[in-house]
Amino acid sequence: MTLRATLQARLAERRERGLYRQLKTLEAAPSPTAVVDGRSMVAFSSNDYLGLACHPQVIAAQQEGARLGAGATASHLVNGHLQIHEALQEEIAAATGREAALVFSSGYAANMGTICALIGRGDSIVSDKLNHASLIDGARLSRAESLRFAHSDTAALARQLQRARNTGGNTLVAVDGVYSMDGDCAPLAEIAGLCREHDAWLMVDEAHGFGLMGSEKLPVAGSAAAMGLTGEDAPILMGTLGKAAGNAGAFVAGSRELIDYLVQFARTYIYTTGMPPAVASGALAALQVMQREPERQQRLRNNIDRFRRGAAERGLPLGDSTSPIQPLLLGCDQTVMRVAAELATQGFLVGAIRPPTVPVGTARLRITLSAAHDPAQITALLAALDSALEDAGALSTGSSEVRP
Numbered sequence: 388m389t390l391r392a393t394l395q396a397r398l399a400e401r402r403e404r405g406l407y408r409q410l411k412t413l414e415a416a417p418s419p420t421a422v423v424d425g426r427s428m429v430a431f432s433s434n435d436y437l438g439l440a441c442h443p444q445v446i447a448a449q450q451e452g453a454r455l456g457a458g459a460t461a462s463h464l465v466n467g468h469l470q471i472h473e474a475l476q477e478e479i480a481a482a483t484g485r486e487a488a489l490v491f492s493s494g495y496a497a498n499m500g501t502i503c504a505l506i507g508r509g510d511s512i513v514s515d516k517l518n519h520a521s522l523i524d525g526a527r528l529s530r531a532e533s534l535r536f537a538h539s540d541t542a543a544l545a546r547q548l549q550r551a552r553n554t555g556g557n558t559l560v561a562v563d564g565v566y567s568m569d570g571d572c573a574p575l576a577e578i579a580g581l582c583r584e585h586d587a588w589l590m591v592d593e594a595h596g597f598g599l600m601g602s603e604k605l606p607v608a609g610s611a612a613a614m615g616l617t618g619e620d621a622p623i624l625m626g627t628l629g630k631a632a633g634n635a636g637a638f639v640a641g642s643r644e645l646i647d648y649l650v651q652f653a654r655t656y657i658y659t660t661g662m663p664p665a666v667a668s669g670a671l672a673a674l675q676v677m678q679r680e681p682e683r684q685q686r687l688r689n690n691i692d693r694f695r696r697g698a699a700e701r702g703l704p705l706g707d708s709t710s711p712i713q714p715l716l717l718g719c720d721q722t723v724m725r726v727a728a729e730l731a732t733q734g735f736l737v738g739a740i741r742p743p744t745v746p747v748g749t750a751r752l753r754i755t756l757s758a759a760h761d762p763a764q765i766t767a768l769l770a771a772l773d774s775a776l777e778d779a780g781a782l783s784t785g786s787s788e789v790r791p
């Protein structure tokens with residue numbers, strides 16, 4: 388078949404299954420208001436949980452950083468490693484309570500590169516079934532024996548760890564700290580205990596934990612710190628700089644040896660152009676703001692509570708999440724699309740998440756909250772959800788009884 392015919396056939400099949408994805412073009416990043424096709428909307432879909440992407444000091448820091456060069460001009464190991472990257476890495480190491488950190492150009496690259504550097508043929512990788520695509524792809528590319536366990540099922544994890552032990556070699560356990568499409572937290576204390584018992588190495592992806600939660604001493608370090616895990620318990624900590632930090636890129640934090648090792652062996656670090664200095668500078672400023680202004684975390688928590696209270700009063704099918712990621716499970720792909728379209732008509736942008744991003748039959752609205760939302764916007768979203776869900780017939784099972 389010709390290339391054109393092949394592409395057309397596959398696109399047609401996607402459309403027929405109702406899974407065709409379309410880009411929305413915004414005039415600027417949501418703050419959380421955004422202009423889409425000339426219309427002003429409130430976004431409940433971005434990962435800018437602390438409102439740092441549009442923070443004047445963060446933007447000013449990016450502009451300042453751009454004076455160091457629009458690009459890094461080479462990979463980090465050639466001549467693309469600047470003082471601003473060092474400063475950012477030191478700030479990340481301090482904020483996560485680890486000896487050192489290494490920046491990558493994206494979370495995707497950080498996960499792929501780290502997993503493939505640490506394990507290979509003859510080793511095992513044990514992953515939660517709902518792990519982010521970048522962890523799954525890293526597992527595949529590593530050529531290690533890939534073992535999966537049912538979501539957050541620690542008994543199933545224990546069985547897979549036993550199997551991995553029988554395989555021989557080293558074992559890496561990789562989990563999201565906060566799951567990107569469900570918003571629930573991994574049972575990290577139990578997972579770390581099992582890893583200790585089975586001599587497995589634990590890697591935690593803090594894409595949705597970093598900046599938002601932590602311990603008293605490390606308030607922005609993420610979910611592992613929030614659950615009392617130390618650097619011994621979770622020796623490989625990955626986080627992103629494009630979510631709560633509002634910029635782009637990612638990091639791995641850990642021991643000095645781990646970071647030295649990744650510089651030598653992580654191919655997605657070595658064979659790619661260094662992070663643009665503007666991004667490093669913006670991310671550094673964002674880390675400083677998030678630590679200096681803990682009230683942002685508090686505002687976010689208040690907004691999450693407000694949304695969950697309102698959704699519970701309405702009997703909406705909320706997931707079990709206390710994070711800013713609040714999934715409304717509707718199940719049917721078409722229903723999710725209809726409700727999202729109706730919300731858009733009413734001026735709200737929410738994520739409509741379908742397979743293959745989530746398992747078949749679990750299509751959902753992925754509503755995300757930010758410290759930047761004001762309470763009135765959340766109240767308005769809840770009201771819009773009422774009518775959008777009713778119009779789409781989304782809550783067919785007794786929604787009228789639970790609604791006030």
Ligand SMILES: *Cc1c(COP(=O)(O)O)cnc(C)c1O
Binds near residue numbers: 563
């Ligand atoms: C977004 C995300 C990534 C990828 O990070 P990018 O910097 O966007 O490439 C990795 N893991 C999880 C859990 C994520 O949500």
